[in-house]
Amino acid sequence: MKLVVAIVRPEKLTDVLEALFRAEVRGLTISRVQGHGGETERVTTYRGSTVKMELSEKVRLEIGVSDHFVEPTVGAILTAAQTGEVGDGKIFVLPVERVYRIRTAERDEAAVTPVG
Numbered sequence: 001m002k003l004v005v006a007i008v009r010p011e012k013l014t015d016v017l018e019a020l021f022r023a024e025v026r027g028l029t030i031s032r033v034q035g036h037g038g039e040t041e042r043v044t045t046y047r048g049s050t051v052k053m054e055l056s057e058k059v060r061l062e063i064g065v066s067d068h069f070v071e072p073t074v075g076a077i078l079t080a081a082q083t084g085e086v087g088d089g090k091i092f093v094l095p096v097e098r099v100y101r102i103r104t105a106e107r108d109e110a111a112v113t114p115v116g
């Protein structure tokens with residue numbers, strides 16, 4: 001299994017969710033986050049010290065998938081989240097050691113396969 005972590009523009013979230021639904025991706029977690037991706041620097045104050053760090057609002061998606069789902073998941077996000085301008089975001093694919101579905105105590109592949 002893998003955990004696909006994608007940081008995308010908030011205004012692209014609806015498109016990304018639609019593309020993921022079309023790719024038959026079902027379980028996911030979304031958070032609103034702030035990130036830095038090397039944008040033009042500006043002086044801000046953080047805990048009393050002056051730092052140069054532009055932060056932008058982004059959306060973080062976490063999607064646990066079995067290995068054969070990685071490419072369709074990544075492909076859906078790449079297509080739906082791209083504007084071609086700097087700041088489109090990042091996709092990370094992380095190895096996952098175990099997954100449990102709490103309701104049934106199923107694990108691994110069985111636990112990431114959508115039910116119903």
Ligand SMILES: Nc1ncnc2c1ncn2[C@@H]1O[C@H](COP(=O)(O)OP(=O)(O)OP(=O)(O)O)[C@@H](O)[C@H]1O
Nearest residue numbers: 007034035036037038056058085086087088089090
């Ligand atoms: N190396 C990184 N590690 C973790 N998060 C990152 C990393 N790079 C970018 N991000 C996240 O992705 C968001 C968007 O980054 P961004 O799209 O600017 O990446 P980039 O590599 O600089 O690409 P671009 O050249 O298009 O700007 C950031 O605000 C941050 O939340």
Ligand SMILES: [Mg+2]
Nearest residue numbers: 037038039087
């Ligand atoms: Mg950047």
